[in-house]
Amino acid sequence: MRTFHLAGGCFWCLDAVYRVLDGVHDVVSGYTGGTVANPSYEAVCTGTTGHAEAVKVVFDPEVIPADVILDVFFTLHDPRQLNRQGADVGTQYRSAMFYAVDEEKAIFEAARDRAGGYWEGGIVTEITPLPEWYDAEEYHQDFFAKNPGQGYCLAVALPKVNKIRSSYAPYIRAS
Numbered sequence: 001m002r003t004f005h006l007a008g009g010c011f012w013c014l015d016a017v018y019r020v021l022d023g024v025h026d027v028v029s030g031y032t033g034g035t036v037a038n039p040s041y042e043a044v045c046t047g048t049t050g051h052a053e054a055v056k057v058v059f060d061p062e063v064i065p066a067d068v069i070l071d072v073f074f075t076l077h078d079p080r081q082l083n084r085q086g087a088d089v090g091t092q093y094r095s096a097m098f099y100a101v102d103e104e105k106a107i108f109e110a111a112r113d114r115a116g117g118y119w120e121g122g123i124v125t126e127i128t129p130l131p132e133w134y135d136a137e138e139y140h141q142d143f144f145a146k147n148p149g150q151g152y153c154l155a156v157a158l159p160k161v162n163k164i165r166s167s168y169a170p171y172i173r174a175s
Contacts, residue, residue: 001025002061004069005032005098005130007052008077009085014055016144016157017076017164022173023063028056029136029143032098033128041137047090054098056133064171070111073097075167076160079115079125086156095123098130 008014011029018027031039034051044051059069077085079095097108108127116123139146144157165172 001058002066003056003058003100004066004104005054005056005100005133006073007033007054007094007096007098008073008079008125009053009093009095010088010152010156011053011055011136011140012143012152013076013085013157013160014057014073015140015142016153016161017072018055018057018069019142019145020161020165020173021059021064021069021072021168021171023060023171024057024069024173025060026056026058027142028058029140030054030056031092031134031136032131033096034131037132038134041140044092045090047092049092051092051134052094052096053092053136054096054133066107067111067114068168068171070097070108071114072164072168074111074115074118074125076164078119079112079123080119080121082124094126096126096128098128100130 031051034049036049039049083091083094085093099105
């Protein structure tokens, strides 16, 4: 198993997308990259803790290659937007990849370089060492599945899930 820590806007979207991929064994929404121990969602939303909303993606690289996990990441959010994704604005919504070992840094840099061929303009995705990780509150875990009729899920998360289902059909989990 491998684990990547990725931030690309609201963690609800990343969580929803990665859960549809075959070979992904777990997705945990959480906070990393900040200066406050054990931050709450409310504190992170103020933008003063320095944390990003992120997901911890645990996957089997024998089923889904690491490159696919990372290409999905760069497909499902706009890595050119500094400290925002659409209407979600603040450093907590930044595009970032947090590496636990140096090998991950190289893999992340290669994925960012590949994405540069897809996205015109400069990619602002941070690639930094993984600091302390904090799991988000339970109600954020698998939020999309638990709240399918919620407005944000319908307007923002669902189109991203559908885009990945279409673009990465060979890697979609059988229902």
